[in-house]
Amino acid sequence: MKFLLNPQDRDPEFVSxxxxxxxxxxxxxxxxxxxGLVTALLADTPKDDIHTVAAEMDGTLVAACILTExxxxxxxxxxxxxxxxxxxxxxxxxxxxxxxxxxxxxVMRKGDVDVVMTYGxxxxxxxVGFEWVAEADAPPPYALQFPQGWLRLCLSGQPWSALKGxxxxxxxxxxPALW
Ligand SMILES: CC(C)(COP(=O)(O)OP(=O)(O)OC[C@H]1O[C@@H](n2cnc3c(N)ncnc32)[C@H](O)[C@@H]1OP(=O)(O)O)[C@@H](O)C(=O)NCCC(=O)NCCS
Numbered sequence: 389m390k391f392l393l394n395p396q397d398r399d400p401e402f403v404s405x406x407x408x409x410x411x412x413x414x415x416x417x418x419x420x421x422x423x424g425l426v427t428a429l430l431a432d433t434p435k436d437d438i439h440t441v442a443a444e445m446d447g448t449l450v451a452a453c454i455l456t457e458x459x460x461x462x463x464x465x466x467x468x469x470x471x472x473x474x475x476x477x478x479x480x481x482x483x484x485x486x487x488x489x490x491x492x493x494x495v496m497r498k499g500d501v502d503v504v505m506t507y508g509x510x511x512x513x514x515x516v517g518f519e520w521v522a523e524a525d526a527p528p529p530y531a532l533q534f535p536q537g538w539l540r541l542c543l544s545g546q547p548w549s550a551l552k553g554x555x556x557x558x559x560x561x562x563x564p565a566l567w
Contacts, residue, residue: 451479
């Protein structure tokens with residue numbers, strides 16, 4: 389397996405991977421929502437504000453995640469949002485998701501990112517070091533439907549302190565249904 393950073397000319401493969409994975413795990417509506425999100429993220433996000441990370445096997449993408457900037461207006465730390473993440477169904481549960489995220493976090497560390505946030509299942513993301521954070525201590529861009537899934541990971545080596553919002557996500561995430 390090979391890990392790729394910002395692979396060029398593979399946007400349609402990214403979109404299919406996310407759409408298929410989320411359709412299988414959570415149904416057609418969620419597959420469409422996440423497929424649309426990934427299409428917009430790849431098309432509309434300024435290049436400095438997005439990193440795409442993927443795992444490839446025999447020339448085919450089997451897992452991917454996207455990292456985009458999350459700006460906290462009154463805080464000078466650099467923060468990125470890790471979302472969405474997908475491993476194709478036939479390769480789930482083999483450690484690929486954790487390896488992919490660890491690779492993405494190394495990229496963030498090398499880019500001097502201070503904090504990575506994510507929004508998902510704490511029992512999975514805690515395996516790669518994420519910890520739950522209250523909305524008051526890292527104000528999300530929109531009200532959260534699942535506040536228990538709001539998670540943070542400090543990369544800077546500095547002790548954690550609350551992020552001072554309000555926060556702004558990249559344009560493709562500006563949809564309350566995603567939060
Ligand atoms: C969630 C997902 C990215 C995990 O990737 P993966 O390669 O299957 O996971 P890994 O094999 O690296 O790790 C699995 C471990 O996390 C745990 N885990 C917790 N929540 C999980 C979840 N929702 N899905 C899979 N594993 C989960 C498993 O129990 C397992 O623990 P173990 O190693 O102690 O047995 C992948 O299953 C996926 O794409 N699911 C569908 C899409 C999705 O839900 N994405 C958003 C994630 S919030």
